[in-house]
Amino acid sequence: MLATVIHAARDIRVEEVPRPQLSTGRDAIVRVVAACVCGSDLWPYRGVTPTERPHRIGHEFVGVVEEVGGDVENVRAGDFVIAPFYVCDGTCVNCRNGVSTSCLNGGWWGSDVREDGFADGGQGEFVRVPLADGTLAVVPGPVEPEEIPGLLTLSDVMGTGHHAAVSAGVRPGDSVAVVGDGAVGLCAVIAAKRLGATTIIAMSRHPERQALAREFGATHIVAERGEEGIATVRELTGGIGADRVLECVGTKESMDQALRSTRPGGMVGYVGVPNGGPELPVRTMFGSNVGVNGGVAPVRGYIEELLPDVRSGAIRPGLVFDLELPLREAADAYAAMDERRATKVLLRP
Amino acid sequence: MLATVIHAARDIRVEEVPRPQLSTGRDAIVRVVAACVCGSDLWPYRGVTPTERPHRIGHEFVGVVEEVGGDVENVRAGDFVIAPFYVCDGTCVNCRNGVSTSCLNGGWWGSDVREDGFADGGQGEFVRVPLADGTLAVVPGPVEPEEIPGLLTLSDVMGTGHHAAVSAGVRPGDSVAVVGDGAVGLCAVIAAKRLGATTIIAMSRHPERQALAREFGATHIVAERGEEGIATVRELTGGIGADRVLECVGTKESMDQALRSTRPGGMVGYVGVPNGGPELPVRTMFGSNVGVNGGVAPVRGYIEELLPDVRSGAIRPGLVFDLELPLREAADAYAAMDERRATKVLLRP
Numbered sequence: 177m178l179a180t181v182i183h184a185a186r187d188i189r190v191e192e193v194p195r196p197q198l199s200t201g202r203d204a205i206v207r208v209v210a211a212c213v214c215g216s217d218l219w220p221y222r223g224v225t226p227t228e229r230p231h232r233i234g235h236e237f238v239g240v241v242e243e244v245g246g247d248v249e250n251v252r253a254g255d256f257v258i259a260p261f262y263v264c265d266g267t268c269v270n271c272r273n274g275v276s277t278s279c280l281n282g283g284w285w286g287s288d289v290r291e292d293g294f295a296d297g298g299q300g301e302f303v304r305v306p307l308a309d310g311t312l313a314v315v316p317g318p319v320e321p322e323e324i325p326g327l328l329t330l331s332d333v334m335g336t337g338h339h340a341a342v343s344a345g346v347r348p349g350d351s352v353a354v355v356g357d358g359a360v361g362l363c364a365v366i367a368a369k370r371l372g373a374t375t376i377i378a379m380s381r382h383p384e385r386q387a388l389a390r391e392f393g394a395t396h397i398v399a400e401r402g403e404e405g406i407a408t409v410r411e412l413t414g415g416i417g418a419d420r421v422l423e424c425v426g427t428k429e430s431m432d433q434a435l436r437s438t439r440p441g442g443m444v445g446y447v448g449v450p451n452g453g454p455e456l457p458v459r460t461m462f463g464s465n466v467g468v469n470g471g472v473a474p475v476r477g478y479i480e481e482l483l484p485d486v487r488s489g490a491i492r493p494g495l496v497f498d499l500e501l502p503l504r505e506a507a508d509a510y511a512a513m514d515e516r517r518a519t520k521v522l523l524r525p
Numbered sequence: 526m527l528a529t530v531i532h533a534a535r536d537i538r539v540e541e542v543p544r545p546q547l548s549t550g551r552d553a554i555v556r557v558v559a560a561c562v563c564g565s566d567l568w569p570y571r572g573v574t575p576t577e578r579p580h581r582i583g584h585e586f587v588g589v590v591e592e593v594g595g596d597v598e599n600v601r602a603g604d605f606v607i608a609p610f611y612v613c614d615g616t617c618v619n620c621r622n623g624v625s626t627s628c629l630n631g632g633w634w635g636s637d638v639r640e641d642g643f644a645d646g647g648q649g650e651f652v653r654v655p656l657a658d659g660t661l662a663v664v665p666g667p668v669e670p671e672e673i674p675g676l677l678t679l680s681d682v683m684g685t686g687h688h689a690a691v692s693a694g695v696r697p698g699d700s701v702a703v704v705g706d707g708a709v710g711l712c713a714v715i716a717a718k719r720l721g722a723t724t725i726i727a728m729s730r731h732p733e734r735q736a737l738a739r740e741f742g743a744t745h746i747v748a749e750r751g752e753e754g755i756a757t758v759r760e761l762t763g764g765i766g767a768d769r770v771l772e773c774v775g776t777k778e779s780m781d782q783a784l785r786s787t788r789p790g791g792m793v794g795y796v797g798v799p800n801g802g803p804e805l806p807v808r809t810m811f812g813s814n815v816g817v818n819g820g821v822a823p824v825r826g827y828i829e830e831l832l833p834d835v836r837s838g839a840i841r842p843g844l845v846f847d848l849e850l851p852l853r854e855a856a857d858a859y860a861a862m863d864e865r866r867a868t869k870v871l872l873r874p
Binding site: 275277416431449 | 619804806
């Protein structure tokens with residue numbers, strides 16, 4: 177079968193690899209219907225994080241279950257499933273606490289450090305899912321082709337945007353600013369609106385993304401950054417800053433923008449993977465009682481909550497996909513996102 | 526009248542100073558019944574923060590209103606009042622948002638940088654309160670002498686411990702660890718129990734403070750620090766860490782202890798004034814979804830909530846005072862706290 181393998185920075189290849197086999201009794205083989213490229217996939221692509229040896233890549237996919245191990249109970253062959261961007265058992269104490277990204281038995285797609293094999297990436301024709309019962313969310317059929325992009329966002333970006341809003345404690349009537357206009361930031365706009373925010377400020381400099389943010393519920397667009405951006409957010413929020421700010425980038429600059437755009441006593445919900453390890457300025461936070469909450473989003477736990485709104489069309493996160501390519505052209509997909517020709521690329525095996 | 530003045534590190538003097546006068550119409554003169562020394566007063570005392578010129582010191586006091594300005598509506602001569610450790614108007618947007626420590630018109634005791642004079646400290650015979658309506662909380666009379674210590678804690682330490690618990694989101698049934706066994710840490714134990722925590726771990730190495738923590742509701746005492754302390758907290762919390770951790774010290778070490786004693790998805794509530802500017806390790810926080818929330822505690826807004834429990838004896842924060850001295854001996858009070866001979870000293874003018 178075909179699967180995407182990263183060999184080094186800017187060296188993405190779609191290669192013939194062995195088709196995965198069931199091995200633990202708790203696993204499942206999924207035929208991938210659609211996958212996509214994540215902003216965080218660009219880090220090894222750009223060499224920001226090193227690629228020491230070739231390995232599978234990709235961690236967002238939806239598909240149809242081909243076969244399941246003997247101990248699998250929640251998933252059956254033929255089910256249409258959404259896989260979150262990580263593997264979890266759904267039963268450990270951290271999963272029960274709603275933090276399935278800290279699953280005691282979980283792991284990450286595309287790594288092969290564990291004996292029981294978390295080796296497959298999501299950008300391939302088939303994927304072995306090590307802990308099928310905890311990891312996979314079944315979408316009751318039938319699934320129409322036009323639903324695929326929206327469902328695929330539940331594997332990462334929609335759930336991650338939602339996590340930013342939940343972590344920040346967005347409530348009805350709040351003012352919310354969103355830092356970052358990538359797919360996650362745009363989904364954070366959806367999430368803020370869905371949770372009842374009435375002022376939603378999208379910080380974006382790209383006309384197409386501004387338009388999509390408006391379509392998703394943004395009431396204001398702020399194109400400025402830095403001091404100017406902070407001043408504009410304050411102007412829009414009675415002079416004090418937004419009640420909640422959703423940080424969806426992960427750089428020192430974006431976190432600084434977020435912290436200083438938040439009103440005293442407000443909260444930053446952050447989901448941008450901290451790139452280069454920015455540290456938080458605790459004295460500034462202390463003086464104004466601005467909290468910081470969030471992290472790697474436990475999206476598996478949000479699928480059941482968000483799925484009905486995606487299927488009904490009440491929210492339309494699938495619109496973040498602005499390019500679709502066959503899996504064989506995965507290298508082009510990476511290049512398109514790297515060069516900002518695309519916000520989010522959908523891959524079809 | 527007499528008031529405490531800091532001249533330099535370890536140079537605390539009780540001096541004759543002019544008695545304050547009403548000046549703005551919105552102010553009040555309060556005769557101080559009891560004041561106290563705060564852990565944060567030790568910073569200038571120890572020279573950690575420089576004292577560039579002599580100024581009044583002290584920011585926690587209760588007393589009786591002597592006279593009020595013509596525009597004061599909520600406070601009358603003869604009222605017994607609690608002053609929080611800062612001045613606030615109670616009406617600006619930040620006050621209305623519950624963050625009166627960020628009052629747009631407020632200020633700090635013992636500073637004289639503002640034209641309208643926030644010069645008085647709390648450790649004196651009389652204090653001019655610049656914004657009396659917003660700042661002072663009236664205690665309906667009569668007030669019995671034995672109530673004074675408990676009421677005095679509402680000016681800072683009890684409200685600050687409560688803020689740690691509120692910021693961390695303590696809920697019934699939670700496991701809570703408290704880092705710091707000073708007056709604030711001990712009050713945080715009270716607050717955690719009051720909010721329904723069922724496992725309360727006090728981190729303390731001092732037998733007297735351990736005993737008081739137990740009396741206040743601690744279910745476990747952990748004397749170890751660092752890796753050992755973290756391991757013990759995890760043992761007591763099902764292997765994962767406490768749901769909420771209350772950081773009541775303010776050093777890099779104490780914040781590290783707090784962050785690593787928190788379970789994935791948990792929250793650190795912090796009120797320890799960051800000493801020396803520790804920065805928060807955002808990558809660690811991100812990976813485990815541990816949030817950080819808190820800051821300089823808006824205690825004014827908590828007085829009405831906590832006062833009934835203090836007066837009924839349901840909570841007994843006044844027990845944190847283990848030494849009482851006349852105001853004239855304020856220098857000894859500082860020395861006793863500096864040398865850890867006392868947890869918290871009450872001063873009587």
